Amino acid sequence: MAQKPSIPKGTRDFSPVEMVKRNYIFDTIKEVFQLYGFMPIETPSMENLSTLMGKYGEEGDKLLFKVLNSGDFISKVRDEQLQERNSVKLTTKISEKGLRYDLTVPFARYVVQHRNDISFPFKRYQIQPVWRADRPQKGRYREFYQCDVDVIGSNSLLNEVELIQIVDEVYRRLQLNVVVKLNNRKILAGIAEIIGEAEKIIDITVAIDKLDKIGLENVNKELAEKGVSAKAIETLQPIILLSGTNAEKATKLKELLADSEVGMKGIEELETVFNYLDSLNVETEVELDLTLARGLNYYTGAIFEVKSKDMEFGSITGGGRYDDLTGIFGLKDVSGVGISFGADRIYDVLEQMNKFPEETAATTKVLFINFGEKEELFCLPILSKLRANGINAEIYPASQKMKKQMTYANNKNIPYVIMVGETEMEEGVVSLKNMETGDQEKLTPEQLIEKLA
RNA sequence: GUGGAUGUAGCUCAGUUGGUUAGAGCGCUGGAUUGUGGUUCCAGAGGUCGCCGGUUCGACCCCGGUCUUUCACCCCA
Numbered sequence: 188m189a190q191k192p193s194i195p196k197g198t199r200d201f202s203p204v205e206m207v208k209r210n211y212i213f214d215t216i217k218e219v220f221q222l223y224g225f226m227p228i229e230t231p232s233m234e235n236l237s238t239l240m241g242k243y244g245e246e247g248d249k250l251l252f253k254v255l256n257s258g259d260f261i262s263k264v265r266d267e268q269l270q271e272r273n274s275v276k277l278t279t280k281i282s283e284k285g286l287r288y289d290l291t292v293p294f295a296r297y298v299v300q301h302r303n304d305i306s307f308p309f310k311r312y313q314i315q316p317v318w319r320a321d322r323p324q325k326g327r328y329r330e331f332y333q334c335d336v337d338v339i340g341s342n343s344l345l346n347e348v349e350l351i352q353i354v355d356e357v358y359r360r361l362q363l364n365v366v367v368k369l370n371n372r373k374i375l376a377g378i379a380e381i382i383g384e385a386e387k388i389i390d391i392t393v394a395i396d397k398l399d400k401i402g403l404e405n406v407n408k409e410l411a412e413k414g415v416s417a418k419a420i421e422t423l424q425p426i427i428l429l430s431g432t433n434a435e436k437a438t439k440l441k442e443l444l445a446d447s448e449v450g451m452k453g454i455e456e457l458e459t460v461f462n463y464l465d466s467l468n469v470e471t472e473v474e475l476d477l478t479l480a481r482g483l484n485y486y487t488g489a490i491f492e493v494k495s496k497d498m499e500f501g502s503i504t505g506g507g508r509y510d511d512l513t514g515i516f517g518l519k520d521v522s523g524v525g526i527s528f529g530a531d532r533i534y535d536v537l538e539q540m541n542k543f544p545e546e547t548a549a550t551t552k553v554l555f556i557n558f559g560e561k562e563e564l565f566c567l568p569i570l571s572k573l574r575a576n577g578i579n580a581e582i583y584p585a586s587q588k589m590k591k592q593m594t595y596a597n598n599k600n601i602p603y604v605i606m607v608g609e610t611e612m613e614e615g616v617v618s619l620k621n622m623e624t625g626d627q628e629k630l631t632p633e634q635l636i637e638k639l640a
Numbered sequence: 641g642u643g644g645a646u647g648u649a650g651c652u653c654a655g656u657u658g659g660u661u662a663g664a665g666c667g668c669u670g671g672a673u674u675g676u677g678g679u680u681c682c683a684g685a686g687g688u689c690g691c692c693g694g695u696u697c698g699a700c701c702c703c704g705g706u707c708u709u710u711c712a713c714c715c716c717a
Contacts, residue, residue: 196708246715249641289717321716322641323709331717393715501717529717558675593677608675622677 197321197329207550208543212361212530213314216334219356220312223349225336228311230293232318233284240285242292242515244484250319252329253282286318290335291485291512291525298339298523299516307340307521314530326501326532337525339513344456346524347489347508348463354493354504355471357528362542364496365503368476371457372486372507374440375477377450378426381443382419391415392480395427399478403427426477433461433475440477456488485509491526495536503532552639553603553619554596555582556589562607569605569617569632578639596622603639 194200201209217227233254240248261269264280271277287293290313298305314334323329336353338346351367358365375395379388390413394406401409406427410420426443429436437458444450457475464473479492488508495503506526513521537543553573555566566582573580583592596604606618616629619638630638 193708244715246641250715317717319716322714324711327716333717503717505717527717532717556675588674589676590673591677595677597678604677606675610675618675620676625676625678627676 195329197323197327199328199330208537209530209534211543212533212537213332213334215360216357216528216530217312217314219353219360220334220336222356223310223336223353225310225312225338228294228297228313229315230287230290230297230313232286232316234287234293234296236279236283236285238296238516239288239292242485243288247288250321251288252286252318252320253278254284254286255282256284287315288319289317290315290333290527291337291509294335294337294339294525295512295523296516298521299513299518302518305340308338308346309340310336310338312336326535328531332530334528334530335525336527337523339523339525340521342522344459344489345463347460348467350491350506350524350526351460351464351471351473352467352469354491354526355469358471358493361533361537363533363536363540365471365493366496367471367473368479368492368494369457369460369473370476370479370490371453371488372490373449373453373456373488374444375453375480377444377447377453378423378477380447380449382422384415384419387413387415389484391423395478396480398427429477433473436475436477437461453488460489485512487511488522489524497540498536500532500536502529503536504528551579551581551599551601553578553580553605554592554599554601555580555605555607556592557583557586558606558608559586562586562612565612566605566607566617569635572632573636573639576636576640578636605635 236251236253239251243250260281264277268277268280294311294313298309312335314332316330316332318330321327321329336350338349351369354365354367375392376385376388379385379391384391391410394409394413397409398406407420410423411417426440429439431439437454440454441451444454461473461475476492479490486507487510490507491505492502493504494500504526506524508522508524510522511519512523513519555570557563557566563582563586570580570582583595593604602622604620604622606620611617611629614629616631617635618627619630619635620627
């Protein structure tokens, strides 16, 4: 055999069986999005690097896939630059495009670029692949799908509430038990402020975020390493370890953050959201979690994260409010909020929990066994009629051995098989065999349609 | 990006302290059974032992490199 073909690291092929399952996820999510009035858009796989760079932090820039310029790009680079052997610098000379890293930044670009055609608030959803040059692991790929919903151009906290309702509805339809973790960047900013380390907010949130993973001791250690003063760390302790119901946490937080204007604003926002939720039929547990930070540094208000309650896994949905993402592209004072469903991780959870529905509308319902030319001529009009009635049907394309045709039906999990030979043609009927029970009956074409429809 | 593991038939995996012809199960093809499959029985095909190089009389096995997959860290969906 010649060298086996392969695909790039961290990418995957999807078989027909997998695609049926994947589409089940996408279709469910899409339906719910539309139920809440969101409309789809798509953006190109590639964006200009100027759009992408600097939006995801230093780490993110490294994880961007860059696309080489076309043509004889290297001849335009000066010798000194080549000799310098500085990849980062050289990249700017030979690459001006990159694969999108997420859907939010391209969306911000889209909004700014099409601002005159958009009426705000703009509610859009977007289901497309994104690429990250991360090192792959289980549940982490270099190409994966995100399902984003965002509403931009509205400050109302009602948007936050609707997003949580969407999460609730999607996971109810997918029959997964999840918990929504909710926090607010303003509270985190307030905490940093009252412990006197306002400028270290990023380091502090990143450290706190790891609490349930590495424990309190290691969090404190990391804080110290990042240069947070011992006194500040001490003040921080009661805040990190805050417990009780959401209302209790909020009450205590108000005392602790009384001197911080941002902090109080954050609590107020959270309380508003919780008040709305209380009056709605949201089944999903929503928990105020102060240790939730999320890496993306463009978030400014609410932060969400959704985790499966049934298994230990990274977050399967996440998002938040960003007050000035479009500002970078020259459109000020437009606030947006959105969340992203990680379809690939949801797939893995559904697979492990065995929660995919058994029956799917996508597969073939009935196969015509092929006995030869004469029989084909008899069967083809009936086949057309089945399809006209919305019944997924196919005919085996050649009159091969019965066993082979039956095996084909088995492997494709086709529930019914139709056999037509001399006797059936004379009587003007077909023999319909149920592949599961083995039962067989003769039906006229009309009865057949009625039975399978 | 850092550190560790892994790679043998289409799939899941055995195996050899380095020695001539590399094994199983499942799957595949054919037959028992040319209008009745998923069970059973029989037979058969299929592998440059990830790739490149080194050590050796001799390498699937030892060494180096490289790629894949995977685990932890980083970060994240």
